[in-house]
Every structure is written in C-alpha cells, then in structure tokens.
Amino acid sequence: MTGLRYVYAVCRPFGTPLQAQLTGVGGEPPRLLPHGDLVAVVSHVPEGEFAEKPLRANLENLDWLTAVARAHQGVIDALTTVTTPLPLRLGTVFRDDSGVRTMLEAREEDFRRTLDRLEGRVEWGVKVFLEEEREPRAPAPAAKPASGRDYLRQRRQQTRSRDDAWQQAEIFATDLHRALSESAEDSRLHAPQNPTLSGATGRNVLNAAYLVPRVKSEEFVERVDRTKDGIPGIRVELTGPWAAYSFAGEESAGKEEA
Amino acid sequence: MTTPSRLPDPYGQGSSANLADILERVLDKGIVIAGDIRINLLDIELLTIKLRLVVASVDKAKEMGIDWWESDPALSSRARRDELTRENAELRERLARLEELELEPRRAQEENT
Numbered sequence: 001m002t003g004l005r006y007v008y009a010v011c012r013p014f015g016t017p018l019q020a021q022l023t024g025v026g027g028e029p030p031r032l033l034p035h036g037d038l039v040a041v042v043s044h045v046p047e048g049e050f051a052e053k054p055l056r057a058n059l060e061n062l063d064w065l066t067a068v069a070r071a072h073q074g075v076i077d078a079l080t081t082v083t084t085p086l087p088l089r090l091g092t093v094f095r096d097d098s099g100v101r102t103m104l105e106a107r108e109e110d111f112r113r114t115l116d117r118l119e120g121r122v123e124w125g126v127k128v129f130l131e132e133e134r135e136p137r138a139p140a141p142a143a144k145p146a147s148g149r150d151y152l153r154q155r156r157q158q159t160r161s162r163d164d165a166w167q168q169a170e171i172f173a174t175d176l177h178r179a180l181s182e183s184a185e186d187s188r189l190h191a192p193q194n195p196t197l198s199g200a201t202g203r204n205v206l207n208a209a210y211l212v213p214r215v216k217s218e219e220f221v222e223r224v225d226r227t228k229d230g231i232p233g234i235r236v237e238l239t240g241p242w243a244a245y246s247f248a249g250e251e252s253a254g255k256e257e258a
Numbered sequence: 259m260t261t262p263s264r265l266p267d268p269y270g271q272g273s274s275a276n277l278a279d280i281l282e283r284v285l286d287k288g289i290v291i292a293g294d295i296r297i298n299l300l301d302i303e304l305l306t307i308k309l310r311l312v313v314a315s316v317d318k319a320k321e322m323g324i325d326w327w328e329s330d331p332a333l334s335s336r337a338r339r340d341e342l343t344r345e346n347a348e349l350r351e352r353l354a355r356l357e358e359l360e361l362e363p364r365r366a367q368e369e370n371t
Binding site for chain 1: 276277278279280281282283284285286287288289290291293294295296297347350351353354355356357358
C-alpha cells in the first residue's frame with residue numbers, strides 16, 4: 001500500500017474497539033499496528049502532504065495545521081476513553097509499517113517505562129484568568145484631568161487598583177496550584193495563554209496541567225469546581241480529561257540517543 | 259482494563275476546546291520521536307510557524323494566543339504607539355512637576371507687579 005504512516009500514539013494492547021466512525025488526519029480511519037506487547041496507532045497519509053518538503057510547507061499553513069492538530073487530538077481523545085495512550089508529537093511520520101515497527105522496537109524500554117508510569121492517569125488543565133476592567137487605552141473618558149496634578153492622582157489610583165487585582169489573582173493562583181498539586185500526582189506549569197486567545201477574556205495568570213488517576217478525577221474536578229465562584233474578577237477554567245501529554249516526555253528526558 | 263465510566267464528562271474539550279489548548283499539547287508536548295520524515299518541529303514551531311502566522315493571519319494567530327510581536331516596537335505599530343503613550347505619560351508627569359514648581363514663584367511674581 002502506498003502512502004506514509006502517521007503515528008498518533010503508542011499504547012498497550014487494549015480490548016475495547018475504537019469508535020467505528022473515528023477518523024484521523026486526512027479523514028483516514030486510524031488502525032492499530034501491534035508489535036510485541038506494544039501497539040502503535042497509525043493511519044495512512046498521502047506523500048503529497050506529508051513527505052518532508054510538503055510537510056514543512058504545510059506546517060506553516062495555519063488552516064492545515066489546525067485541521068491536523070484537531071484530528072490528531074481527536075484520535076488521542078478517543079484512545080483516552082479506552083486505554084492510556086502515550087501521545088506522540090504532531091507530525092511523526094514513517095515511510096511504512098516496518099519503519100514504525102523498528103521504532104517501537106528501538107524505544108521499547110522507554111515506552112514501557114512511561115506507560116507504566118502513566119497507566120490509568122489523565123491530565124487536567126486548569127487556567128486562572130484575571131478579568132480586566134475597561135482599561136487601559138482610554139484612561140478617563142468622562143473626567144479629563146483638570147491639571148497635571150489631577151492627572152497624576154488619577155493615574156496613581158488606576159495603577160494601585162490594577163496592582164491590587166494582580167496581587168490578589170497571583171495569591172489566588174498560587175494557593176490554587178498548591179491545593180491542586182496536593183490532589184494530583186504531578187503537575188506542570190505552562191506558559192500563560194494570550195488573553196485574546198479563543199475569545200477568552202481576561203489575563204491568563206495560571207496555566208497548569210495536573211496528572212490525576214482516573215479514579216480520582218471526579219474528586220479533582222469537584223475540587224476545581226468549588227474554587228470557581230470564589231473571588232469576583234477571577235475566573236477558573238478546567239479542561240480535560242486529556243491524555244497525559246504534559247507528562248509523557250519526561251523521565252525519558254535522558255533519551256538524547258534518539 | 260480501564261474504567262472510562264469513572265471519568266467525569268469532558269470539560270471544554272471536543273469542538274469547544276480552544277485551539278491554543280490543543281496546539282499547546284500536540285505541538286509542544288507529547289513524545290518526540292524522529293520519524294522517517296525529518297522535520298525539526300522545534301525550529302518550525304518556535305520560529306517559522308509563529309512568524310508565518312503573523313504574516314499570514316494575524317487574527318488567527320491572536321486567536322491562538324500568539325502575539326509576541328505586538329510588544330516588539332520593531333514589528334508592531336501598536337507597540338510603537340504604546341511606547342509613545344508611555345513617553346507621553348512621562349512627559350505629563352514631568353509637566354505636572356514643573357507646574358507645581360513654577361506655580362509658586364509665578365504667583366509671587368504676579369503679586370509683586
């Protein structure tokens with residue numbers, strides 16, 4: 001069969017079949033490629049899009065990238081409901097099945113260790129936003145400062161309330177992160193997302209990922225929910241359950257041989 | 259086997275999952291394996307994609323939370339504007355200070371004449 005192999009994830013063999021209508025990158029259904037006691041989840045992708053040159057160009061095309069990213073995540077998501085997948089980074093492509101098998105064999109030890117570490121665990125994303133009041137471009141729409149001194153006073157007041165809100169949000173985020181870390185096995189802090197992103201309003205002051213056993217997920221979610229209507233002006237957002245993306249790379253961090 | 263039924267319903271995932279959440283994970287996280295098709299995703303991810311996005315579609319890039327160029331005066335007129343605003347504010351403060359300093363002597367002068 002022609003075409004390249006796009007690899008989504010590596011997992012242990014699992015009994016539950018994938019949803020029949022599940023499609024992956026390029027609309028192809030993902031299939032399982034077992035090798036030893038590991039399974040690679042792969043699908044066929046056309047050379048016209050995924051050979052080195054077109055891939056490089058496509059990765060710079062946002063529409064293409066968005067579609068592939070969503071398809072990739074869709075497959076990982078489906079796997080997460082039936083097993084514990086090790087998600088690979090987007091764009092892992094091999095020439096044929098045997099290339100994938102060779103890779104599985106070469107990294108077998110690594111995969112096993114990481115799979116053992118993550119077995120039965122999922123990732124939850126928690127973000128804290130500081131809602132911003134109408135600021136900063138129009139400093140004083142109604143009352144124009146009457147004098148320089150007036151102006152200075154107004155400015156000082158604005159700065160002070162902004163600083164207070166920031167400080168409050170920071171304390172809130174720190175406390176929340178500490179509390180959630182206690183309910184999680186592991187945690188990662190990610191770079192804050194941009195406020196304009198996804199139409200999310202406010203400033204992202206915490207963007208964290210938590211590794212939580214499935215069986216404790218309900219508890220974790222409840223814990224997050226309870227913080228949600230805490231302080232006015234501060235918003236908590238929960239996403240998940242994700243495959244343990246943020247925790248898959250590690251430990252095998254000494255794998256520079258690859 | 260695992261017990262998916264124990265898992266709470268997804269929060270903010272699926273179609274509502276924001277693109278930044280997804281890209282953050284599928285591009286930045288996950289296991290890195292050198293496939294047969296060699297792409298240095300790190301390079302592309304950090305430089306090319308973001309740069310191209312700026313050129314290709316600022317709105318979409320912003321949707322994704324990529325906006326670092328906005329604060330770089332070399333790349334953004336808004337950043338230049340912000341710099342002007344800052345400078346303006348500084349000048350106003352200096353003006354306010356000068357007003358205070360100048361007010362007293364001038365008043366004294368006016369009284370004298």
